[in-house]
Amino acid sequence: MLSNRCVRLSTFRKASHSYQHVARAAFSSTSPCQSYDDTIGNLKIGKDTRVIFQGFTGRQATANAQESIAWGTKIVGGVRPGKSGEHLGLPVLPTVKAAMDELKPDATGIYVAAHQAVGAIEEAIEAEIPLIVVVAEHIPLHDMLRVHSILKTQSKSRLVGANAPGIISSIGHCRIGFQPLPCFLEGHVGVVAKSGTLSYETVGGLTRAGVGQSLVISVGGDVIAGTDFVDALKLFENDDETQGIIMCGELGGRAEEEAAAWIKDYHKRTKDPKPIAALIGGIHARPRTVMGHAGAWSAPGESSAAQKYKILEDAGVTMVNHPAKFGNVMKGLLANSGRLVDTPQKSAASQSRGFHTLRRLPRSSPTSTQSQQRRGLHLRADQATALLAKSGFTVTPSPSTPISESRLLSMTVDRSARSPCIIASPTANPDTIYQRSRHFPFDYRNGPTQSEMSAILAHAELDAVPPAVKAQAANLILKLFDLFKAEEGVALTVNVAVSPSGDGIEIFNPDFSFDDAAFRSTKRHPELHAMRDLSVEDPVEVSAEQHGIVYWKLSTPDDKSANVGTLVNGAGLAMNTVDALADLGGKAANFLDTGGKATSETVKQSFELILQDPRVKVIFVNIFGGLTLGDMIARGVVLAFKELNMPVPVVVRIRGTNEKEGQKIIAESGLDLFAFDDFEDAARKVMELAEKGMKG
Template sequence: MPVPRGIPGLSRLRTRAFSTSVARTSYEDTVQNLKIGKHTRVLYQGFTGRVATQNAKESLEWGTNIVGGVKPGSTGEHLGLPVLPTVREAKEQLKPDATAIYVAAPHAGKAIEEAIEAEIPLIVAVAEHIPLHDILRIMSILKTQSKSRLVGANAPGIISAIGKCRIGFQPLPTFSPGHIGIVAKSGTLSYETVASITRSGLGQSLCIGMGGDVVAGTNFVDALRVFETDPDTEAIVLVGEVGGSAEQEAADWIKDYHQREKNPKPIAALVGGRMAPPGRVMGHAGAWAGVGEATAEEKYKILQNAGVTMVDHPEKFGNVMKSLLKQAGKDVSKIQQSAAANQRRGMHTMRQARPRVVSRAQKINLGQQRDLHLREQKAVDHLSKSLKGFTISEETPQDTDSVYLSISVDRSNRQPCIITSPSSNPRKIHHRLRRFPYSYLEGPDKATIMEAIKHLRLDAAPPAAHAQTAKLISSLASLHRSQEAVSLAVNLSISSSGTLHLSSPQLFYDDAAFKSNNRHPELHALRDPSQENAVEVEAEKSGIVFVKLNTDDPHASIGTLVNGAGLAMNTIDALALPPHNGACSNFLDTGGKATSQTVKKSFELILSDPRVKVIFVNIFGGLTDCGMIADGVILAFKEVDMRGIPVVVRLRGTNEEEGQRKIAESGLELEAFDGFEEAARRVVELSGQ
């Protein structure tokens, strides 16, 4: 398969060596590199940048053992620590155990590759909008070695609260040393979880951010393997969401764990996006359920059936974990005393921590739209130009049987795959679908293609049709890589004469390649915003993700304004499910930061829906101070014609008391709450539902 011109760096990968690791070990063996702590020597790539500098100052004050950083082509000193020109030189001189990639998305892929070449044991990538195919390339490299482990991308990072080691941008005032291990896809949901565990007095041992991208360098099972043997971890929290199958894999692991372990550590979990509409990307690049993937509701039940205690809101984790530890025969008071002792030992550094005022939304202001989806005639036209020798139409002929064929991403195997089903009937695809993973660098080989065709059950088709199908699969795989697609799907039918006919194409592209690196501008020029929801397009201009919900329900009268995609999904879930049984008019993620301008714009977007009778502002002040957020809400409320619509504000996190006080004393039609349950009850009451 030819190397596509769109992705720099691929041409050298077939001969380039990234590790001196022996063949008997693999990437899976690097999972123990996640065990960070006081011993961990941390390097920063992009060390002298503004965001990295602020982050490093906080982490140093907290106790993280940062040994220096890298700035390409430069040698010197920064924050009293050495700066070296390359990662390899930094590895030789500073002997780091981990590196934090504080490099913007356009260059993050190269920075990760440099860390792999230098065999840094742990690589933490926090940047959002790293192109999907850059990560697929990186994962293909990681699979060839056994020295380096990746966390992320698009993740808050990894933090040992008990070991005072922070590699990421987690809000330090929220964390407390203790004995609960946490792994999460969503940053904001993990912060809410951490806050609840801190309030319970149990504290955290190790917290791992899996990240919200389509492909993650570290997943739930990797984290569970670490927590299982970690002597500091007494119980485990797992925070999942719609998209992918990591939660099902975790459930399978947990079933096996319960069978082989007489006294397993208690596990509780949450799955966000249970009310997410099918086919929509919910803020995170990976927050969508692909063909054949379980819904968030199904994943919730799968984990529950595996013996996991499920919650519907992260605020509940603290009390739930105390109850589970007690049921497991653990002395909860002793665990709390141990956590308190660790907190006292680290109190001098905890007081120095300051809430960040620079958020990810400021750091990477690329907007929140994460996909280009070509359907109907545009998809037909584009595929016809890209694939020669095939007949393509918008609709599948009614008098023919068709099968389903797609080139997509196997999130579990972290590589592309062929997806086939012997039926294109949407109700049957899910049960008859199979995935055939293949090498990102080499493309699908003949044996893999033949297996995929065999599953299509084209037994009665003539040999020429089989050959054409093989050619089609190879061509689609090449197109998938060269145009940096997420998935390319078609229905395939064969005429009585043996001719292939393609129909109902669905072409799905991750637009990070365009927004981060300006790749494929001609492809992304095909997007027609006039065919999209006008309010959602308007929101995108301000870096806000807005999705209109329950369009057929005139009683969907609760408008939501939330910071963070995971928290926004969970807010809608918790309002809609018993005991509240409310109905939301929208999903709105402000992008991680609630300033007066983003709140003002969010109010305007929400109020464009005449169904709205109440607005629920649910903010976790992790990266920003709740007092500042309250000022933003009050200012925006004064500047927008609210039409007498009441607003319920729930603020938790950094400096939450000050934020709640400002809201309560504003004299405006704002109601302040700290607990989610009481806020939700009031919201539903005001909505009239």
């Protein structure tokens, strides 16, 4: 049975873990009971944090544990279901509860496959482990909705992830995740990011500028995250070790807007606020497309990435367009604020030069007005119509009501509430949905209450219609939720209007998406996913998917100005590469995320995909070597270049682990390859070669 006991975080393990106690005390409450929000202090990890691993004896967990222990992380043991013993000289327990009782951990890192992860999370919550870090990708969305419905009932455990590289304290040498350790430097800048690769680039840029980090939290790129930007900002505000703050956001959800509102309030109530800088990825993302991360898509009425950029800037945040700029920017902000500026452990003079600190406003990007973004399985309109028919609803192929006079209802996910919601708008006019739509979250287990239903109908201006019409609209919402839950939907969107006769509703423009992770990770709903129509999809994009690569064309074939092929490891960095290239006057023909697996084989496959676009005159490889070493990546590029007899030049920027070795391999290859360290230098070379290719 899960415990719902109310506890004071300020008294939690205070005798043996003083490092965490300071932060947790800042979130203690005099109220008789606490909630999930009061577990924010559990994020404050450090040298005294006791860590266990679930899936401890697995290959990846073993390698990660060895590296983390050598760095200084206090790993005290782990769990292997049903087994006891010893591993790496540390105890192995058969259950998380046994590990909690015997080892007294402050945190657990869950290193199991996606289909096992939810059970592991629930076991950790039941054992009341204070911090739970989940790195697995492709955990089904509805499994996580169930997890969050549990988390809301307790006040002991805080979740980071899923689909996140984890959390790391540079000061305390505590790593729970798989961040590349050579990039980190002890210091006083806190970082929170959706994207793992953007967080690595950010940390690398800070370290190169001689600016160390206090705590780096990667919240993950899934639709809903256990910890969000505002949670991290609250922690950083109360953390004396953190003197400056950096955020890396992207399109999708409202977390960045909520962070901007929090920052505005923080500036009003604080005499000497800590400086904050931020970046937003996905400004030039392809509309109606999931950009690599499961959560990188916008629901109806949500802000575009460009709008988020402006909202944060208006809140007083210093904005940059590439993570390598954060180093010099934050150094300047800290100096101007009179706050502590780090003295690096090693001279920054040995590091290559950073970026210019000039901030550039992004080019305008259209507001997200489509009924939903494409994620996983996206049904054709006739297939969505058939599903509605099974629930007793008829779709009108040619509605009598103009779109401007119809309503929009979307059964989807409220990422902030970490629950399902209905997005309602009294108009489906794409020009005004952003201003008039509103989220109505409700409990995943029970569906919308009567009062919540009344609020939805009132906002959609369906409360004053005849009783029969109102009843039909309410029934439609309930049936959409039933379908959403039963078939594991992501977004089920319809337009609704009162019929001309006034005695019912018309339903039209159904737009349905379902979670592909539910099928890929657990093989649920095979009949539904068998409905996928590959004939309407781009064959090159489908081929990329079969290789585990995310590849999207970014413009129509007749747009010859899109002549740069991009190859990047990591969705966040891939989005940012497209954006930053555009700011310098270039135009990418594609988005390509190798998925963090930039091996020689994936590089070759990626080149083959990119070269199928005849517009491409040059390929820009932008890789941050984390788990994959820079020299190994460089050898893969050289091998692929030779095997494919590349018809276009390739510009390679390698940063991160073994970056110098990788750059040397490229420079000395004798091939039509160009090695760079600085992004802007590399991008300008890309544009020079693209222009030359167009003339040739």
